[in-house]
Amino acid sequence: MKFSVSLMLMLPLLALGRVPLSKPEEDGEIWAVLVAGTEEWDEYRHQADICHAYQILSANGVPDDHIVVMMFDNIADNIVNPFPGQIFNHPTGDDVYPGVPKDYNGHDVTKENLFKVLRGDAKGLEGIGSGKVINSGPNDRIFISMEGFGDNGIFFFPYEIMMANEFADVVLEMKENNRFKEMMVYMDSSCSATMFQDLYPDDIGFYALSAANADEVTYAAYCVDGPFFNCYGEQFAVSWMEDVDSKDPSTELLKENFEITKELTYLSEVTQWGQISVENENVAAFMGSKRSYVSPARNYSTEEHKASARPSQDVPLINLQNRLRAxxxxxxxxxxxxxxxxxxxxxxxxxxxxxxxxxxxxxxxxxxxxxxxxxxxxxxxxxxxxxxxxxxxxxxxxxxxxxxxxxxxxxxxxxxxxxxxxxxxxxxxxxxxxxxxxx
The missing domain is CATH 1.10.132.130 (Topoisomerase I; Chain A, domain 4)
Incomplete structure (x- = not known):
C-alpha cells in the first residue's frame, strides 16, 4: 500500500518529466560477451554463430554498450568469400553481419583480454580495441557464448589456450566481488563438459550448457558444396539460436531451450552445469525481450541438421575434398x-x-x-x-x-x-x- 501511495504522489511530477521512473533494484541489467576463438576461413561457422547471437540480443533490446564481441573479423571481407561483406548462419538465412560491434578483433582476441572484459578492467584495456568492458553489478545477469575448438578442460583461442580452471577462477572472483546475480554460459567446443565439471558451486547463480561430453567432438552444421564449400554454423549453436529466433523469450523457459537444443544437437551430448534451477527462468532474463525478429521463424528438424553435419575438426579436410571433386x-x-x-x-x-x-x-x-x-x-x-x-x-x-x-x-x-x-x-x-x- 505504501508503494502505491508513493507512486500516486509521484505521478504529477512524472507527467512534468521531473522524476525519472527507475526499474526496481532487483531487476538489474543484461550484459553479454560473445567470443569466437578461431580465425581460419574453414572455421567460418564460429564467427557466423557469434554474429547471429549478436543479432538475437540486439533485436531483443540489449544495447550495444552492454554487448562485447570478440572475433577475428576476417570472414566478411575474406578474399574467398563468395558473398563479399556478408556472413550467413544458414544456407537460406539472412546476413548476420550488419551492425556487429568491432570490439576486439584480430590479435586482440585473447584470453587475457576476455578476463579483463569480465572483470571490468577498463584501465587494463586502454588502447586495445573498443576498450568496452562488463560494468555489471550484484543485480545484473551476464550471458556468455563461446565458439571454437577445445579439448579436455581447454578452450582454444587463435594464439593461446584457456584452461577451464582459469576461467572458473575469474567467474568465482566476479561472484565474490558482487559482479553478477546470475551468469549463463553456452560453451560450444569439443569436450566442453570438462570446462565446467567439478569447478562451480551449485548455489552461486552460475548456469551453463556444454555442447559435448568429456570425450566427444562437436559437429558443424549446414555444410554445403560450391560456391561456398564450407559450413554455416555449429550444430549446438544453431540449435539454441534457431529456437530462440522462433519463440517469444518472455514466455519460453531456459529449460525448454535446453531440451530443444539437446534434441537437435543429437550427435553430441548437451549437458547442464552449475545451478540448474536457473533453467526455470525465461530466456528473456539473459537475452532480452523480443522486440523484432532476426529472421522469419522456421521449422528446424533433426533430419535437416543430420543431413549437413560434419565432425568439427574434419571440416578443413572435407572442404578440400569437396573442392577437389568440383x-x-x-x-x-x-x-x-x-x-x-x-x-x-x-x-x-x-x-x-x-x-x-x-x-x-x-x-x-x-x-x-x-x-x-x-x-x-x-x-x-x-x-x-x-x-x-x-x-x-x-x-x-x-x-x-x-x-x-x-x-x-x-x-x-x-x-x-x-x-x-x-x-x-x-x-x-x-x-x-x-x-x-x-x-
Missing part, C-alpha cells in the same frame, strides 16, 4: 591434391610427435600406448596439465590453428593424472619439438 582444370586438381596430402601429413606428424613425447616421459612403449588412448573421467591435476598443454602449444603446435591437435592433447592430461611431473613433460616437448612451432 575442380575443372588439371592445375586446380593438382594443387588441391597437394593441399590434402599436406594436411593429412600434418595430422600424422602431430600424432607422431605426441607419441614420442609420451614415450620419452614414460619410457615404456606399452604404457605410452595406454597414455595415448585412455579416457579420463575427471581432471584433478590442473597445474601440471596447464603447464604441459601450454608447453605443447608453445614448443610444438599452435593448438588453436591445428584442428587435428585438439584430439590428442588428452595424452598430456593422462600423463599428469598418472603422476608424471610437469617439468618432465615440458622438457620432453622441448626435446622432441626441435622444429619451429607449427602454425
Amino acid at each position: 575442380a575443372r582444370t588439371p592445375e586446380e586438381k593438382t594443387h588441391l591434391s597437394s593441399e590434402i596430402r599436406t594436411l593429412k601429413n600434418k595430422r600424422s606428424m602431430i600424432k607422431n610427435v605426441m607419441e614420442r613425447i609420451v614415450l620419452k616421459v614414460s619410457g615404456d612403449e606399452r604404457l605410452a600406448h595406454d597414455l595415448m588412448t585412455k579416457k579420463q573421467e575427471k581432471i584433478t591435476a590442473w597445474n601440471c596439465y596447464g603447464e604441459a598443454a601450454n608447453a605443447f602449444h608453445k614448443n610444438c603446435y599452435a593448438l588453436g590453428k591445428n584442428t587435428a591437435g585438439t584430439t590428442i592433447v588428452s595424452a598430456l592430461l593422462n600423463m599428469c593424472e598418472a603422476g608424471y611431473k610437469a617439468d618432465d613433460i615440458v622438457g620432453a616437448t622441448k626435446n622432441v619439438c626441435v622444429f619451429p612451432t607449427l602454425q
Whole structure:
C-alpha cells in the first residue's frame, strides 16, 4: 500500500518529466560477451554463430554498450568469400553481419583480454580495441557464448589456450566481488563438459550448457558444396539460436531451450552445469525481450541438421575434398591434391610427435600406448596439465590453428593424472619439438 501511495504522489511530477521512473533494484541489467576463438576461413561457422547471437540480443533490446564481441573479423571481407561483406548462419538465412560491434578483433582476441572484459578492467584495456568492458553489478545477469575448438578442460583461442580452471577462477572472483546475480554460459567446443565439471558451486547463480561430453567432438552444421564449400554454423549453436529466433523469450523457459537444443544437437551430448534451477527462468532474463525478429521463424528438424553435419575438426579436410571433386582444370586438381596430402601429413606428424613425447616421459612403449588412448573421467591435476598443454602449444603446435591437435592433447592430461611431473613433460616437448612451432 505504501508503494502505491508513493507512486500516486509521484505521478504529477512524472507527467512534468521531473522524476525519472527507475526499474526496481532487483531487476538489474543484461550484459553479454560473445567470443569466437578461431580465425581460419574453414572455421567460418564460429564467427557466423557469434554474429547471429549478436543479432538475437540486439533485436531483443540489449544495447550495444552492454554487448562485447570478440572475433577475428576476417570472414566478411575474406578474399574467398563468395558473398563479399556478408556472413550467413544458414544456407537460406539472412546476413548476420550488419551492425556487429568491432570490439576486439584480430590479435586482440585473447584470453587475457576476455578476463579483463569480465572483470571490468577498463584501465587494463586502454588502447586495445573498443576498450568496452562488463560494468555489471550484484543485480545484473551476464550471458556468455563461446565458439571454437577445445579439448579436455581447454578452450582454444587463435594464439593461446584457456584452461577451464582459469576461467572458473575469474567467474568465482566476479561472484565474490558482487559482479553478477546470475551468469549463463553456452560453451560450444569439443569436450566442453570438462570446462565446467567439478569447478562451480551449485548455489552461486552460475548456469551453463556444454555442447559435448568429456570425450566427444562437436559437429558443424549446414555444410554445403560450391560456391561456398564450407559450413554455416555449429550444430549446438544453431540449435539454441534457431529456437530462440522462433519463440517469444518472455514466455519460453531456459529449460525448454535446453531440451530443444539437446534434441537437435543429437550427435553430441548437451549437458547442464552449475545451478540448474536457473533453467526455470525465461530466456528473456539473459537475452532480452523480443522486440523484432532476426529472421522469419522456421521449422528446424533433426533430419535437416543430420543431413549437413560434419565432425568439427574434419571440416578443413572435407572442404578440400569437396573442392577437389568440383575442380575443372588439371592445375586446380593438382594443387588441391597437394593441399590434402599436406594436411593429412600434418595430422600424422602431430600424432607422431605426441607419441614420442609420451614415450620419452614414460619410457615404456606399452604404457605410452595406454597414455595415448585412455579416457579420463575427471581432471584433478590442473597445474601440471596447464603447464604441459601450454608447453605443447608453445614448443610444438599452435593448438588453436591445428584442428587435428585438439584430439590428442588428452595424452598430456593422462600423463599428469598418472603422476608424471610437469617439468618432465615440458622438457620432453622441448626435446622432441626441435622444429619451429607449427602454425
